[in-house]
Amino acid sequence: MKILMLGWEYPPHISGGLGTACEGLTTALGRLGVGMDFVVPKLFGAENAPHMRLLAPTPAEIAASSPAASSTPAAQVGNRPEAPSGGTPGKSQPAGGTRAILQRLLGTATGAEPEGHARELPREVMERIQKVEVPSFLSPYLKNTPAELSQAIRTRLERALAKGRSPGATEEGKEAVAYGAVLDAFERAGSALPPLVQSLLASSIHESSVSEHYGGDLFSEVGRYAAKVLALVESRGEQGYELIHAHDWMTFPAGVALKALTGLPLIIHVHSLEYDRSGAGADRRIEEIEKAGMSAADTIIAVSYYTRDLIHRRHGVPLERIQVVHNGVYARNTVQSYRDQAKLDSKIVLFLGRVTFQKGPDYFVEAAARVIPHVPQVLFVMAGSGDMLPRMMERVSELGIADKFLFTGFLKGQDVERMFSMADLYVMPSVSEPFGISPLEAIAYHTPVIISKQSGVSEVLSHALKVNFWDVDQLANLIVSVLKYPELGTDLSAMATEEVKRLHWDASAAKTSEIYAKTLEGRRSPAKELNS
Amino acid sequence: MPSVCFYFQVHQPYRLKHYPFFSIGKDHRYFDRDKNGAIFRKVAHKCYLPANQAMLNLIRRHDGRFRIAYSITGVAIDQMAEYAPEVLESFQELAATGCVELLGETYYHSLAGVYDEDEFRAQVALHAKAMQRHFGMRPKVFRNTELIYNDRVGSVVAGMGYQGMIAEGADDILGWRSPNFVYEAADSRLRLLLKNYRLSDDIAFRFSNRAWSEFPLTAPKFADWVHAISGNGETVNLFMDYETFGEHQWEATGIFEFLDHLPREVLKRRDWDFLTPTEVLDRCQPVAPISYGRTVSWADVDRDLTAWQGNHMQKSALKQVYDLAAEVRSRNNPATLDLWRRLQTSDHFYYMCTKWMADGDVHAYFSPYGSPYEAFINYMNVLTDFRQSVLKLKAHKEAVA
Numbered sequence: 001m002k003i004l005m006l007g008w009e010y011p012p013h014i015s016g017g018l019g020t021a022c023e024g025l026t027t028a029l030g031r032l033g034v035g036m037d038f039v040v041p042k043l044f045g046a047e048n049a050p051h052m053r054l055l056a057p058t059p060a061e062i063a064a065s066s067p068a069a070s071s072t073p074a075a076q077v078g079n080r081p082e083a084p085s086g087g088t089p090g091k092s093q094p095a096g097g098t099r100a101i102l103q104r105l106l107g108t109a110t111g112a113e114p115e116g117h118a119r120e121l122p123r124e125v126m127e128r129i130q131k132v133e134v135p136s137f138l139s140p141y142l143k144n145t146p147a148e149l150s151q152a153i154r155t156r157l158e159r160a161l162a163k164g165r166s167p168g169a170t171e172e173g174k175e176a177v178a179y180g181a182v183l184d185a186f187e188r189a190g191s192a193l194p195p196l197v198q199s200l201l202a203s204s205i206h207e208s209s210v211s212e213h214y215g216g217d218l219f220s221e222v223g224r225y226a227a228k229v230l231a232l233v234e235s236r237g238e239q240g241y242e243l244i245h246a247h248d249w250m251t252f253p254a255g256v257a258l259k260a261l262t263g264l265p266l267i268i269h270v271h272s273l274e275y276d277r278s279g280a281g282a283d284r285r286i287e288e289i290e291k292a293g294m295s296a297a298d299t300i301i302a303v304s305y306y307t308r309d310l311i312h313r314r315h316g317v318p319l320e321r322i323q324v325v326h327n328g329v330y331a332r333n334t335v336q337s338y339r340d341q342a343k344l345d346s347k348i349v350l351f352l353g354r355v356t357f358q359k360g361p362d363y364f365v366e367a368a369a370r371v372i373p374h375v376p377q378v379l380f381v382m383a384g385s386g387d388m389l390p391r392m393m394e395r396v397s398e399l400g401i402a403d404k405f406l407f408t409g410f411l412k413g414q415d416v417e418r419m420f421s422m423a424d425l426y427v428m429p430s431v432s433e434p435f436g437i438s439p440l441e442a443i444a445y446h447t448p449v450i451i452s453k454q455s456g457v458s459e460v461l462s463h464a465l466k467v468n469f470w471d472v473d474q475l476a477n478l479i480v481s482v483l484k485y486p487e488l489g490t491d492l493s494a495m496a497t498e499e500v501k502r503l504h505w506d507a508s509a510a511k512t513s514e515i516y517a518k519t520l521e522g523r524r525s526p527a528k529e530l531n532s
Numbered sequence: 533m534p535s536v537c538f539y540f541q542v543h544q545p546y547r548l549k550h551y552p553f554f555s556i557g558k559d560h561r562y563f564d565r566d567k568n569g570a571i572f573r574k575v576a577h578k579c580y581l582p583a584n585q586a587m588l589n590l591i592r593r594h595d596g597r598f599r600i601a602y603s604i605t606g607v608a609i610d611q612m613a614e615y616a617p618e619v620l621e622s623f624q625e626l627a628a629t630g631c632v633e634l635l636g637e638t639y640y641h642s643l644a645g646v647y648d649e650d651e652f653r654a655q656v657a658l659h660a661k662a663m664q665r666h667f668g669m670r671p672k673v674f675r676n677t678e679l680i681y682n683d684r685v686g687s688v689v690a691g692m693g694y695q696g697m698i699a700e701g702a703d704d705i706l707g708w709r710s711p712n713f714v715y716e717a718a719d720s721r722l723r724l725l726l727k728n729y730r731l732s733d734d735i736a737f738r739f740s741n742r743a744w745s746e747f748p749l750t751a752p753k754f755a756d757w758v759h760a761i762s763g764n765g766e767t768v769n770l771f772m773d774y775e776t777f778g779e780h781q782w783e784a785t786g787i788f789e790f791l792d793h794l795p796r797e798v799l800k801r802r803d804w805d806f807l808t809p810t811e812v813l814d815r816c817q818p819v820a821p822i823s824y825g826r827t828v829s830w831a832d833v834d835r836d837l838t839a840w841q842g843n844h845m846q847k848s849a850l851k852q853v854y855d856l857a858a859e860v861r862s863r864n865n866p867a868t869l870d871l872w873r874r875l876q877t878s879d880h881f882y883y884m885c886t887k888w889m890a891d892g893d894v895h896a897y898f899s900p901y902g903s904p905y906e907a908f909i910n911y912m913n914v915l916t917d918f919r920q921s922v923l924k925l926k927a928h929k930e931a932v933a
Binding site for chain 2: 370374462463465466473474476477478480481484485487488490491492495
């Protein structure tokens with residue numbers, strides 16, 4: 001079995017929940033014999049993924065693998081396979097159109113075409129661009145009119161002309177080839193694409209052609225990623241993929257477009273929702289992208305029942321369409337004790353994570369203020385950074401507990417390990433946590449944990465203290481109790497350590513692989529699927 | 533002539549209320565009156581009242597040939613008086629039939645038998661007095677909390693004048709021997725009635741289990757199993773929680789119909805009858821002495837004490853509550869003594885048990901807490917207040933050291 005997996009990050013460069021989860025899941029899937037090509041927006045060079053092919057397509061790579069680069073332009077004209085089906089009657093030239101544009105670009109770049117032709121933007125491009133429907137809610141960020149878009153492509157063309165060299169040799173040329181492939185894919189996928197994805201792709205074509213560096217907002221990056229993935233698949237041709245597996249909303253447009261292009265079944269994997277991160281302040285555009293992914297998907301995977309329920313409530317997806325695959329955790333071999341070296345008199349209560357709305361740092365601070373008067377030797381530590389950090393620092397000084405409260409800023413690598421192993425108690429007061437791997441990390445360092453009930457991890461972890469995130473009094477009660485009654489921490493961490501050994505990624509991979517099989521089976525016999 | 537010997541356990545603990553650390557020093561009311569009342573009334577209506585009525589009907593219908601025993605804890609009696617006096621009256625009505633025996637135990641359903649011998653004797657005496665007061669009878673056969681038994685407990689109970697004692701017929705103790713005879717304690721004249729756990733659990737645990745190969749269990753089928761013992765035993769001891777009827781096995785499972793038909797089916801064989809524990813001891817001589825080398829209980833598959841003292845939290849909590857014995861007694865204050873003893877009820881420690889959490893089990897059904905850890909926290913907060921505020925003792929060790 002071969003899976004085309006779409007991800008956004010991969011360790012070690014980004015060690016957030018999503019990257020870590022992708023690493024754990026794909027490693028275990030690899031052990032089950034599942035082949036994967038994993039596409040990320042960017043590679044940093046230190047990634048270690050022997051179990052699969054890790055790809056971050058650059059325009060140069062796409063151009064290199066594109067037939068347009070290796071064959072003569074003329075040979076490509078009219079030689080394209082027909083679009084699979086479903087092209088709208090209005091599209092008169094579904095197959096050769098974009099290729100023809102490319103040909104013209106390439107041709108002018110090598111001087112084969114008269115200058116006047118090049119300056120006239122091809123009619124097909126204009127047609128296609130004008131067909132892109134931009135939903136009104138996207139227009140605030142999609143500022144460019146089709147006319148501006150065509151101007152951008154014209155600019156790109158002029159630059160290629162000015163260099164007067166082969167497009168395969170210049171960056172602009174490579175980019176032109178790459179985005180020619182996107183346009184091609186775009187056309188072949190045709191009207192099957194939701195307007196939202198169309199507009200993201202259209203904006204990406206524009207963005208890339210005018211700016212030479214990465215940047216802009218996240219939506220542009222998402223669009224560019226989708227474009228690149230399309231271009232990659234379009235240029236490389238058939239790779240024997242059976243399924244597309246897309247992780248979180250940033251990859252959903254790519255997944256949806258790919259499904260439309262290739263007809264492969266799409267599985268979307270929800271590691272977190274916009275609602276988790278932002279609550280009532282959720283970005284509607286992101287939620288629309290989530291929704292588009294969910295309605296196009298053959299199967300939805302959620303990392304917890306908590307998330308499954310949230311998907312159901314936020315997006316109206318029927319529960320039976322959502323499968324739950326809990327995350328696993330890596331078994332750790334040795335844990336060094338940093339505590340002995342530190343020789344601290346105080347007990348350490350730790351918050352480690354992004355200091356953002358989702359993680360509930362404010363509840364941690366308020367609980368600390370209730371605990372401190374009752375426990376003379378205690379130090380609360382907030383490790384991490386985020387948009388709420390300044391407010392938290394302010395609040396700590398307002399409460400007059402600054403002498404018992406420490407902010408470390410963002411920690412990584414060994415410092416994280418040191419922090420976990422020095423802590424007497426780890427607290428995760430998240431407001432909405434789809435899964436939450438960090439308590440499992442803390443347990444690996446023999447640190448007892450308090451977790452919010454609004455978390456997926458509370459479904460798989462019984463040997464933890466659990467609290468509603470808003471119940472600051474109870475949180476404080478639990479913290480004091482762990483500090484006052486040492487037997488509690490002893491039993492908690494001993495039992496949790498045993499429990500975490502059973503939360504292995506292999507179980508998650510086995511369940512995922514079952515879902516692959518069921519999704520494919522549902523594809524082969526859709527009638528049966530309906531009846532079952 | 534072989535007999536069926538029924539004994540039913542009646543017990544409800546005084547559950548603690550949610551008692552956070554910050555209440556220490558401010559709030560000295562520890563029990564959840566609303567919850568305890570609500571639970572007691574619920575169990576009364578699902579089990580105690582209908583089951584007592586069923587037993588009364590059977591006793592009358594069979595003209596004295598259906599005979600049973602109860603062990604009712606002191607804290608259950610207290611809650612009857614407090615929340616459902618009609619339950620106490622219906623037990624008194626049963627006791628007045630002459631077909632019902634009441635067993636002795638600790639008033640507070642405590643583990644004092646394992647932790648504090650003086651305290652154990654005091655609680656047993658208190659319970660015997662309560663039985664005399666409410667039912668006009670003095671217990672002759674003893675039942676320790678959760679059927680906890682070892683040779684030492686046996687000697688203490690014999691020393692208090694009891695003729696016999698109930699114990700679990702654990703496989704590793706019995707070996708090749710059968711639970712269906714009367715045995716004698718190793719170091720005393722105390723006679724032992726051992727629970728036939730297979731037949732008892734068929735009713736108490738498996739009755740409504742659809743995955744069980746014998747489902748559904750009918751009275752004729754069960755009577756056949758009992759009759760099969762003819763010639764190989766003198767008493768079939770069926771010991772179980774009284775809440776089996778209507779609470780653990782809901783009415784809809786047919787448990788009351790089963791109960792209603794069982795005596796008639798058993799009595800169909802003329803050589804079988806029903807006896808109470810004292811009557812069994814009167815009729816049957818012990819076949820052999822039996823020594824309990826380890827402490828046995830009727831709990832879980834382990835049949836040991838790990839349900840109450842299996843982890844650090846439980847051991848620490850038990851040690852700390854019994855460490856207060858001398859201080860509490862020195863106050864000579866009945867209210868303080870009663871409060872301390874209510875904190876000894878075994879259920880508090882049972883809620884702290886972590887051993888079964890991995891299996892996602894039925895025990896959680898009985899716990900008022902979200903987890904054993906919360907049970908420990910709540911108990912320790914209460915105990916800390918009891919020590920500091922009621923006894924005016926400083927914490928005997930500063931936990932944060």
